[in-house]
Amino acid sequence: MLPWKRALRPLAALLLTAAVATVPAAAAHASDAPSSGWNDFSCKPSATHPRPVVLVHGTLGNSVDNWLSLAPYLKGRGYCVFSLDYGQLSGVPLFYGLGPIDKSAEQLSAFVDRVLAATGTGKADLVGHSQGGMMPRYYLKFLGGAAKVNALVGLAPDNHGASLSGLTNLLPYFPGAGDLIKATTPGLADQIPGSGFLSKLNADGDTVPGVHYTVIATKYDEVATPWRSQYLSGSDVHNVLLQDLCPLDLSEHVAIGLFDRIAFHEVANALDTAHATATTCASAFS
Numbered sequence: 001m002l003p004w005k006r007a008l009r010p011l012a013a014l015l016l017t018a019a020v021a022t023v024p025a026a027a028a029h030a031s032d033a034p035s036s037g038w039n040d041f042s043c044k045p046s047a048t049h050p051r052p053v054v055l056v057h058g059t060l061g062n063s064v065d066n067w068l069s070l071a072p073y074l075k076g077r078g079y080c081v082f083s084l085d086y087g088q089l090s091g092v093p094l095f096y097g098l099g100p101i102d103k104s105a106e107q108l109s110a111f112v113d114r115v116l117a118a119t120g121t122g123k124a125d126l127v128g129h130s131q132g133g134m135m136p137r138y139y140l141k142f143l144g145g146a147a148k149v150n151a152l153v154g155l156a157p158d159n160h161g162a163s164l165s166g167l168t169n170l171l172p173y174f175p176g177a178g179d180l181i182k183a184t185t186p187g188l189a190d191q192i193p194g195s196g197f198l199s200k201l202n203a204d205g206d207t208v209p210g211v212h213y214t215v216i217a218t219k220y221d222e223v224a225t226p227w228r229s230q231y232l233s234g235s236d237v238h239n240v241l242l243q244d245l246c247p248l249d250l251s252e253h254v255a256i257g258l259f260d261r262i263a264f265h266e267v268a269n270a271l272d273t274a275h276a277t278a279t280t281c282a283s284a285f286s
Contacts, residue, residue: 051123052116062094086107097132101197105143109145123149128155131187156216162192165222207235242263262281
């Protein structure tokens with residue numbers, strides 16, 4: 001192996017380790033979810049909640065572990081809830097979201113079509129964590145998803161890249177590092193600020209007409225940094241900082257998607273704006 005390639009190994013390992021640290025250990029798949037819970041394709045949306053909710057996991061997450069708290073939270077409020085696995089690399093089990101993001105968006109498109117056909121509805125709502133809050137924007141913008149989606153809610157979405165608290169700024173000091181990451185984990189490479197994928201995604205505006213966008217960020221985020229980069233610009237966008245709702249909330253990039261009921265309450269508000277109630281620190285107990 002050439003010396004420069006050996007030198008790249010520590011940086012590549014550090015990037016991957018940092019990404020792995022942002023998700024729980026994977027142990028299950030959507031097919032393992034109990035039929036009485038989410039991914040019940042016999043579920044029919046109610047008049048109160050007429051659209052199914054599709055949950056989109058983050059990088060290195062999966063369709064179950066990422067949603068062990070939020071899926072039951074929404075299910076208990078009367079929603080038909082579904083989640084998918086996307087972006088699997090050949091030979092890499094359990095950990096998803098590593099494949100090219102445009103291809104992952106195609107998988108999301110097919111899954112939404114399946115959900116709409118099963119539920120007999122015309123539109124779905126999407127809720128995503130990290131990459132899962134950003135990737136659907138490609139589906140909406142380039143794959144016709146805007147006609148099939150009412151709202152996109154992002155929990156700590158890396159809409160303009162995941163700099164890992166500045167770690168990706170070190171890449172130029174390691175010639176070939178970007179190419180190595182792109183060759184081995186293209187889904188990670190696509191999320192580096194300034195990538196070709198992000199440049200295409202964010203060209204000509206962040207949003208598309210007809211979709212309601214909500215971004216829920218935390219100032220303690222250590223992955224999608226700076227945290228304000230998560231925000232979107234557009235005429236139908238609601239950007240919210242978790243600490244403006246509850247200054248005592250210390251959730252960072254992982255916790256906001258995995259178990260923060262204050263963030264979950266704001267998700268519920270975004271899905272049903274007509275019956276929204278104030279999100280406060282007390283929402284942790286609601």
